[in-house]
Amino acid sequence: MQKYLKTVLTIALTVVITIIVFILLMPVIGPRFMHPLMSGNMPMHSNNSAPSGLDYSTEHASENGQFKVSFTSETPIVINKMHSWTLHVETADGQPVENATILVDGGMPQHGHGLPTAPQVTEYLGNGDYRVEGMKFQMGGWWEVRFDITAGDLNDTVTFNLTLEG
Numbered sequence: 001m002q003k004y005l006k007t008v009l010t011i012a013l014t015v016v017i018t019i020i021v022f023i024l025l026m027p028v029i030g031p032r033f034m035h036p037l038m039s040g041n042m043p044m045h046s047n048n049s050a051p052s053g054l055d056y057s058t059e060h061a062s063e064n065g066q067f068k069v070s071f072t073s074e075t076p077i078v079i080n081k082m083h084s085w086t087l088h089v090e091t092a093d094g095q096p097v098e099n100a101t102i103l104v105d106g107g108m109p110q111h112g113h114g115l116p117t118a119p120q121v122t123e124y125l126g127n128g129d130y131r132v133e134g135m136k137f138q139m140g141g142w143w144e145v146r147f148d149i150t151a152g153d154l155n156d157t158v159t160f161n162l163t164l165e166g
């Protein structure tokens with residue numbers, strides 16, 4: 001009887017420890033392990049490839065045509081590395097936009113998650129150029145990066161598409 005109890009206790013303890021270890025390791029294995037599962041659960045995106053016909057250009061007009069926006073990255077855009085971007089903002093007729101308030105947002109539409117960091121515009125560099133710091137992508141696939149730009153009476157949003165290897 002005692003041996004039986006010991007066996008049951010050992011099994012129970014093993015199960016509990018396994019669960020705890022799994023929970024503790026979630027931040028590490030999460031992106032790799034959960035994402036194929038998450039995207040697989042969404043019927044529309046079960047094949048996990050980006051929709052065809054996405055515009056991957058690094059320069060285009062904002063949604064309502066208020067601004068012309070382009071970006072460059074100081075370093076090649078690869079996953080799991082922090083990047084600094086320079087965002088260039090012009091009015092529709094090509095005048096540099098000074099002292100805009102710019103909010104950064106983004107994520108993976110097919111995975112339903114945002115950016116792992118909270119990138120921010122940290123400096124106005126002059127001539128319509130803004131430094132964006134803290135840009136990071138934690139996995140390969142299709143990403144959207146959005147900038148909400150407010151300057152004087154103007155407000156508009158621009159969205160860039162990226163596909164990253166990973």
Ligand SMILES: [Cu+2]
Nearest residue numbers: 035108111139
């Ligand atoms: Cu993802």
